Amino acid sequence: FVPLPSPRSRSSFAPSIIPVDDGGGGFVVVHNIIIPHPHHHPSSSSSPPRSPLRASSSSSSSRPAIDVGEFSPRNVRGLESWGTSNGVQMIEGLQLYTEDDGSDYQYVTTVDIPAGTTIMYIPSEMCLSSSIVAIELGNMSNGGLASSVDQLTRIGGQNSIADYHLFLKLLVEYERGEGSPYLPYLDSLPRLYFNSISMTDFCYECLPPLVFSLSRLERVKYDNFRQVLGKVDFISDYTKGDEAVLKWAFNSVYTRAYADKDGQGTDVTITPVGDMFNHGTMTEVEVYFDGPGGNAMVYTTRDVPANSPLRISYGCPTNPSFLFARYGFLDETSPATFCKIMDIPRTPENVDMGMDFSRMLFYHETGDISQEVLDVVLYAKVLANLKSSPETDGYKQAFYQAHMQGDEGTKAGIHEQFRYETLSAIKKHVDTFLESLDALEKKSYGKSLEEHPRLPLILKHNQFVKQTFLKVQANLEAAGVGVMEYA
Template identity: 45%
Template structure:
């Protein structure tokens, strides 16, 4: 009888050794010194990553994985097309539930993981599946109480992940029992595991065993994944890499740690900046032209510096609230025409208001962070096991905001 993978996050160990041997037997090619190493996360959990013990010159091959080992959305859909297995019905249900078609690629991968889990040790990918994580700390893995202990943006992003997972799970009810048994389709914890495998390890519409072991870097990215026309995977170095250096990809915008936290479940302490957390501004085309964007309205972690877009958006909103339409139009036109002198002049005239507004926001947000963390500490970590990383996240954000608070206080004192 086929053996199923144990996905219990508290008792199941990842079998990295067998996976490593399996990948070699499947023809995975690696650069000299390529090694899987064990490490500890900032919450004390065990993680694995890739390093090189030998130097790698820039633009050199680091890893090759053949298409026979790789899951792609296109191949999965082609595999089950025309078999009346419920895939089209599931996609229609997802759309009714509000899941856009752009997520269907990940849904196909999600189904494939469940199918191969169902095959147990008879699956050709069993050694890879048995090496994958069991514990996740991203938004879909949190309890509803966890969201109440996070700041508004990351709470919203995390809840969105949970909603998306629930919709994926609901759609399994229209998948044919000939594809997935009732035991598989009705196992919510298993579905959550499969969902998290996809969303923490896929590259677009692709899952690549071994390439999914590379960790994230915000700044010092040194490798890049490339797929050829036959969907073979190649990984190349982007620069000279030294011995014992981690091999790292970029998982996304380094100035958006909230997205990385909600989707992947890790705290990117190397992130140089974070969104300023101003959430109460209703977007308009004009504000978006000025810079109302999560990736542009930033606070910098090490210096407390504030991007120009923060000041611009706050000033534009203040001018609107004060009814100063002529000045607002003058500022907008200056921005759109690249007239820095006019913009700076208006900023100087209204600095008392923008600085006061920003200071109040930072002071209030710091108090909110303390309240959220205090709330998290009132719950049993055994019932809410993601509380430690939530506390670490809030502390990390607080560190940045304290730097910004010092910067703003100094600017206000100088102005006075």
């Protein structure tokens, strides 16, 4: 095994697993990775033209060769052999598994792997790096690309330009059809999604506020891409008008591309084959790039026993609503969930107090409330709404100062003094939120699942949140909170 230098980039699944039926063809497993140039640092602008990838066919037809409609099957069988014939290397024992008859796959290991082992290598020639793709697309365009990117910027999509370039690249390769070296990869990609891009308007009506607003953000990005696509001069009007293809390309980018989270650039990169790692709260692997537009390597971050999933982190495990909106799955391993208190303004002081989706938490197993919820509710609701009097003036400021200075004693004293008010405010929110979840559930009664196939997952998500809230409610009631209000 080849140990890696300490990672600079990032990237981030323990279920019972059913092996992929390989139809007798089997997946190619490559023994012992040999990394050609582990410290090669190509820059996006000076990169040599990429050597053409080997396609499964030498035909040069430009007809779309695959159906990416949401109910068409994906073809994962040829993915790994295509990858290895183009330079992907992986250790023995990595296997693609599916638990659901081939809708979703993930990598697992059948062998013990020590921490720090490079388990997969994807050469830069195969990776789709947004900055390199931008140059390639620019060369294909007579100005249409620049106008469309310009328009994207003007309508507020400046942070999505890198993803937009990858979106266009997937459309270009899709249109190349049999002539695309990426065809086996494109054909392996999922068609059916359960995320915000795929939901019906009615699905949106069944979403609780946080997941609703996160879903809207995703949908706006998609609508923006569709809007500015009109100006692009190397994609046919036929493809531009094909909603199924556009959603497939958008979802492929947003659920698979790795972003540079270390602030070294705005590149996002698709690493074919290396994009089959599912998300986990517990993770086993990370993805590392040896420079912008460079080779991608996947390495273990801890000792992994045989028959384990190999999971990365897609984002904060305590924000299952984001994972649901963007990726379309419910992370039931999530230890906690945002408390959904959304009526507190995001002032710098409130942020100092801990106002953040990933910190204001209710814990799923126990119904415990995080300290940040208690601090923010006390500071921004209870103390902020005290009637002004010589006795009450100054509490808010004193609490803020104690918090900023780490004076836990003063904080605890003020918490004790206003404990009932703080817990009552939380209880009131929990009661109201549970009522609204029930109302959302009732809306779905009698709806056709054929018309709204995402409804069951949305209801499951709402149930998951409801279970957590019920535990918080029970704890508060056991502590005597709210009893007086109802007496």
